[in-house]
Amino acid sequence: MPLKIDVLTLFPRMLDSVLAESILGKGIAAGHLGVSVHDLRAWTTDKHRTADDRPFGGGAGMVMKPEPAIAAIEAVQTPGCRRIYLTPDGTPLSPALAEELSRQQHLVLLSGHYEGIDQRIRDTVIDQEISIGDYVLTNGTLAAAVLIDALARFIPGVLGEEKSLTHESFTSKLLDFPQYTRPAEYRGMSVPEVLLSGNHAEIEKWRHARQVEKTRLVRPDLLK
Numbered sequence: 001m002p003l004k005i006d007v008l009t010l011f012p013r014m015l016d017s018v019l020a021e022s023i024l025g026k027g028i029a030a031g032h033l034g035v036s037v038h039d040l041r042a043w044t045t046d047k048h049r050t051a052d053d054r055p056f057g058g059g060a061g062m063v064m065k066p067e068p069a070i071a072a073i074e075a076v077q078t079p080g081c082r083r084i085y086l087t088p089d090g091t092p093l094s095p096a097l098a099e100e101l102s103r104q105q106h107l108v109l110l111s112g113h114y115e116g117i118d119q120r121i122r123d124t125v126i127d128q129e130i131s132i133g134d135y136v137l138t139n140g141t142l143a144a145a146v147l148i149d150a151l152a153r154f155i156p157g158v159l160g161e162e163k164s165l166t167h168e169s170f171t172s173k174l175l176d177f178p179q180y181t182r183p184a185e186y187r188g189m190s191v192p193e194v195l196l197s198g199n200h201a202e203i204e205k206w207r208h209a210r211q212v213e214k215t216r217l218v219r220p221d222l223l224k
């Protein structure tokens, strides 16, 4: 059974092109995973379709109300599914986490907005909280898109060439090496000689050295 993902958001149209284009779009069209996007306002019950309210205790902004989000999750959840809230104070997304999620059968992704969501949603219908990085987005829809894209790469068949996964940043705790394609000479800039040599051992050695160099410069924490 392909992985099924339900996304709950106040901005469903933000995902239209993300899910239709490129490798992710092809993976969905080929049936390697299925993604359904739901408008949280479908679960509001008043005539204004109210999804948020002022925070108890005061403070700026608005907080997403518990009723629509909890009703939405209860409507789409299945036994054993993983219910995830995208939030900057969640567990940081990593390749290992993306890979682990790619092996699940059903994910429910909740996107927040405004100042976040009522804590009772988190306490009752959320199994895991995930952050896509130490910065704050205006809402969680793009975070859900990032999570789906990152995990889809681990689903067999989504990347045409399975081996392209093995030479990526982070898979060996190193960042990726520089890539070049034709033409070999462009505006006076030449492709490094070794890449044109056909000597695969030397190419591997050169690439590994560039990976270490780049990682030391940009992400020394990965080398510890």
Ligand SMILES: C[S@@+](CC[C@H](N)C(=O)[O-])C[C@H]1O[C@@H](n2cnc3c(N)ncnc32)[C@H](O)[C@@H]1O
Binding pocket: 085, 086, 087, 088, 089, 110, 111, 112, 113, 114, 115, 116, 117, 130, 131, 132, 133, 134, 135, 136, 137, 138, 139, 140, 141, 143
């Ligand atoms: C403005 S943020 C709320 C931030 C919250 N007040 C805080 O400081 O943790 C609105 C929504 O965007 C999403 N979001 C923002 N940054 C995110 C991140 N780095 N990772 C995942 N989701 C994020 C969450 O769903 C959140 O509910």
